[in-house]
Amino acid sequence: GAVVSQHPSWVICKSGTSVKIECRSLDFQATTMFWYRQFPKQSLMLMATSNEGSKATYEQGVEKDKFLINHASLTLSTLTVTSAHPEDSSFYICSAPGTGGILYGYTFGSGTRLTVV
Amino acid sequence: GENVEQHPSTLSVQEGDSAVIKCTYSDSASNYFPWYKQELGKGPQLIIDIRSNVGEKKDQRIAVTLNKTAKHFSLHITETQPEDSAVYFCAALLLTGFQKLVFGTGTRLLVSP
Numbered sequence: 027g028a029v030v031s032q033h034p035s036w037v038i039c040k041s042g043t044s045v046k047i048e049c050r051s052l053d054f055q056a057t058t059m060f061w062y063r064q065f066p067k068q069s070l071m072l073m074a075t076s077n078e079g080s081k082a083t084y085e086q087g088v089e090k091d092k093f094l095i096n097h098a099s100l101t102l103s104t105l106t107v108t109s110a111h112p113e114d115s116s117f118y119i120c121s122a123p124g125t126g127g128i129l130y131g132y133t134f135g136s137g138t139r140l141t142v143v
Numbered sequence: 144g145e146n147v148e149q150h151p152s153t154l155s156v157q158e159g160d161s162a163v164i165k166c167t168y169s170d171s172a173s174n175y176f177p178w179y180k181q182e183l184g185k186g187p188q189l190i191i192d193i194r195s196n197v198g199e200k201k202d203q204r205i206a207v208t209l210n211k212t213a214k215h216f217s218l219h220i221t222e223t224q225p226e227d228s229a230v231y232f233c234a235a236l237l238l239t240g241f242q243k244l245v246f247g248t249g250t251r252l253l254v255s256p
Binding site: 032060067068069070071072075117119121131132133134135136137139 | 179184186187188189232248249
């Protein structure tokens with residue numbers, strides 16, 4: 027089945043630094059990648075949608091200059107948290123529609139636990 | 144926009160019992176309803192899904208029912224096992240604008256031996 031590989035699985039960084047999270051579709055082409063943020067004991071909240079070869083679409087309230095998304099190829103999408111602060115500490119998860127399109131299921135990455143100290 | 148409500152927030156059952164989790168959605172145009180299981184520190188895993196042209200779907204111990212008129216869908220787990228303990232999320236596909244999944248608030252299921 028479709029697999030989305032997400033790295034790193036966890037990262038600790040200092041306040042003010044930037045962190046890049048990568049998601050790769052291993053056995054299919056992901057023209058779209060969804061990025062979610064999940065705080066402890068809460069649901070997944072969509073942050074942005076990236077589309078290969080075009081600008082990402084950000085949800086209301088998500089700072090596009092802080093959460094930089096790049097979807098440079100059909101198999102790689104990245105999320106960079108710039109100038110990270112402790113309040114950015116969260117679990118970040120990517121997801122892509124599987125082969126056949128959106129109505130054929132979404133595959134999620136394994137998530138990245140970001141801790142900003 | 145779409146809103147998905149999920150109940151209960153926590154559910155404790157004895158091993159072997161059945162568990163039922165219910166969700167309601169607001170956008171009548173939604174036509175895809177997946178259920179995900181999330182274990183601690185991991186990404187969600189799809190366990191079953193249903194499309195709006197089907198009223199029920201079953202996969203071994205797991206089943207999902209959909210009532211389009213009432214705009215609600217439910218997850219049924221029979222013969223629960225301790226390894227079923229996890230957080231379960233329902234979701235609905237929002238078709239207006241950019242297609243995106245909207246998640247329920249999650250149900251923490253605890254199956255006691």
